[in-house]
Amino acid sequence: MTSLIDRLSPEARNAPESGIVEVFNAGWGRDDLIPLWAGEGDLPTPEFIRKAASDSLERGETFYTYQRGIPPLREALAAYHRDAYGKAFSPERFFVTGSGMQSIQLAVQAVAGAGSEVIVPTPAWPNISAAVELRGARAVSVPMREEDDGWRLRIEDVEAAITPRTTALFLNSPCNPTGWVADEALLKEFLDLSRRHGLWIIADEIYAFFYYGEGRRAPSFYDIADEEDQIIFVNSLSKNWAMTGWRVGWISAPAVLGQVIENLIQYSTSGVPSFSQWGAVAALTEGRDFLGEQVARAAKGRECVINGLQGLNRVKVLPPDGAFYLFFSIDGVTDTRRFALDLVRRTGVGLAPGTAFGAGGEHYLRLCFARREDHLEEAVRRISAWLPEF
Numbered sequence: 437m438t439s440l441i442d443r444l445s446p447e448a449r450n451a452p453e454s455g456i457v458e459v460f461n462a463g464w465g466r467d468d469l470i471p472l473w474a475g476e477g478d479l480p481t482p483e484f485i486r487k488a489a490s491d492s493l494e495r496g497e498t499f500y501t502y503q504r505g506i507p508p509l510r511e512a513l514a515a516y517h518r519d520a521y522g523k524a525f526s527p528e529r530f531f532v533t534g535s536g537m538q539s540i541q542l543a544v545q546a547v548a549g550a551g552s553e554v555i556v557p558t559p560a561w562p563n564i565s566a567a568v569e570l571r572g573a574r575a576v577s578v579p580m581r582e583e584d585d586g587w588r589l590r591i592e593d594v595e596a597a598i599t600p601r602t603t604a605l606f607l608n609s610p611c612n613p614t615g616w617v618a619d620e621a622l623l624k625e626f627l628d629l630s631r632r633h634g635l636w637i638i639a640d641e642i643y644a645f646f647y648y649g650e651g652r653r654a655p656s657f658y659d660i661a662d663e664e665d666q667i668i669f670v671n672s673l674s675k676n677w678a679m680t681g682w683r684v685g686w687i688s689a690p691a692v693l694g695q696v697i698e699n700l701i702q703y704s705t706s707g708v709p710s711f712s713q714w715g716a717v718a719a720l721t722e723g724r725d726f727l728g729e730q731v732a733r734a735a736k737g738r739e740c741v742i743n744g745l746q747g748l749n750r751v752k753v754l755p756p757d758g759a760f761y762l763f764f765s766i767d768g769v770t771d772t773r774r775f776a777l778d779l780v781r782r783t784g785v786g787l788a789p790g791t792a793f794g795a796g797g798e799h800y801l802r803l804c805f806a807r808r809e810d811h812l813e814e815a816v817r818r819i820s821a822w823l824p825e826f
Contacts, residue, residue, distance in 0.1 A: 447570050454562060455773060455792030463780035470807075470815045473776075473786040475561075475612060475761070476680040477733070477806035481715075482726050485677060488718035492711035501710045503698045505532025505686070509713045512720040513686055520644070521658040528691040531698070532713060534705045536642060536672025536685040541567050542700045543668045543687060544604075547636040548573040552603045554638075557589050559763070559790065559797030561612045564640075568606075576602070579796035580616065586754050587616040587763075591625045604636040605629075610643040610654050613763045613793050613802040615756020617647065620655040627660060627667075636666045642675055643759040645731055646806075648738065654758050663690060675760075675806075676727045677719040684708055684716050730806070734760040737805035737812050744816030750823060760806040763790070765799050766823070772801055775826065782825075783818040 441449060459473050504510065510527040517525040533539045540563065548554050550572035556565050558577045565575035578597050580589045594605065607626060609618040618626070630637050639657050647654040657667055669688035674680040687697060701707060738755070741762050745751045750767040769775050776789040790800030805812060 447572055451566060451570060452562065456562075456788045458773075459776045459780055459786055459788065462777050463784065463786045466780075466784045468784040469780075469786060470784060470811050470818075471786040472803045472805070472807065472812075472815060473788045474680075475804055476674070477678055477730065477760075477804075478808055478811070479678045479730075481678050481682065482723070484722055485679065485715045485718045489711045489715035492714040497710040497714070499710070501707055501713075503701045503707045504694065505530065505708065506710060506713045506717075509717050509720075512717050513688075516720045517658070517688070520653060521656065523658070525688075526691060528694060529688055531687040531689070531694070531701065532708050532716070533685045533687060533701065534708050535683040536640075536670060536674060537563055537567075538683075538704065539670035539672065539685045539687045540564060540638070540640070541570075542697065542704065543638045543670050544568055544571055544573070545700055546668065546693070546696060547604045547638070551601060553599060553601045554604045554606055555594060555597050555602060556606045556794070557594070557608075557611075558794035559613055559800070560606075560608060560794055562792050562794065564606055564608070565794060573603075574601075577795040580614065582754065582796075586757065587611070587614040589616065589618070589622070591622070591629065594626070595629060598633055598635070602633070602635060604638055606638045606640070608640040608642075610641075610647060610756075610758025612643065612759050613761045613788070613790075613797070613800075615754075615759050615761055615763060617649065617654050617757040620659060623655055623657055624660055627657065627665065630666060634666070636668065639667055639669045640671075641669060642671050645676060645727060646734055646760050647758045648735060648755075649757055668693075673716050673719055676730060677723050678726075678730070679715070679719065682712055682715060684712050734806045736809055737807055738762070740809050740812045741803060741805045741816060744813065745819070748820055748823065760804060762803045762805055763797075763800050764803070765790075766801070769826065770799065772799060776801060778826065779819070779822065783822050785815045785818050 513530040514525040514527045554568045568575040672685035772789040788802040790797035
């Protein structure tokens, strides 16, 4: 007899289970848990953001609202980008979404359909390829290369993956999970590639300010692109302002795409709650100091885990140039899924297995260091003590 699952669409049936959630489920509830598996810090959303949302609720703003986002938020996004990138931005190119994840889903819907292909450099956050595959499109993996001085994505590897079915290239810089950052010269090469082949670029620059090189932020397509270039930027309030649970993000795209993006929002969530958007306004307009504190805290966490793990003979550490993850390997550990599950069950330290991040990530583990320093030090101590047993 045909099961209920067999009667679902192939795309739904084949959606992969999250390897990160599997470890989460194995460790959740432990009193001694140090959860470093997810992409979030341990600070709650600041009070000034919470108050802005609360004030909106007190005003009774609980009705449907603008599909593209309330005007004050779109204006705040334009001002935030003007400050970050030193050029003019119109509020008309910004569209508020129900999370960075939804921004990715809508961007993929806009540029890919059944039978098309989207190039995804890997290791990569698994939700990216899943969003492509759920559209009936194919996520084409282009593995990055681990070199002595860090991870590298080569333009020739990406160009070799282009076929007549390729419609888009997904680029995440600074990168989750590797910490790789594309310099401006490489971004120019990818922009030229996009122009030559008529490809869309979905640019995920969510970790732009979590950058450990020279300058306030990482290089960006905003620095080099023209308004008419085929680039859709996806972003989120989650990381910068400790708002992972709020599920508010945005898309930045040429204003001419406005009606199409509004339609996609209408037929998915029909907009983001007003009170959440007012919290986002406060984050963007009042949150620069808090963002600076977040980045400084991550930089200290980065130094802590690098120094701690580099001292272990079996551990290979490549210091990340951006984002807030350490993607490291352990000599002799070939099954990182099993290692992560055993580690959290035996020590209470939760890491994400590299198997969750696609081709090229299988022999690595991801550690989020956007956390309090004493917890990171304790996590390193527990890993060091347990490692000889594995």
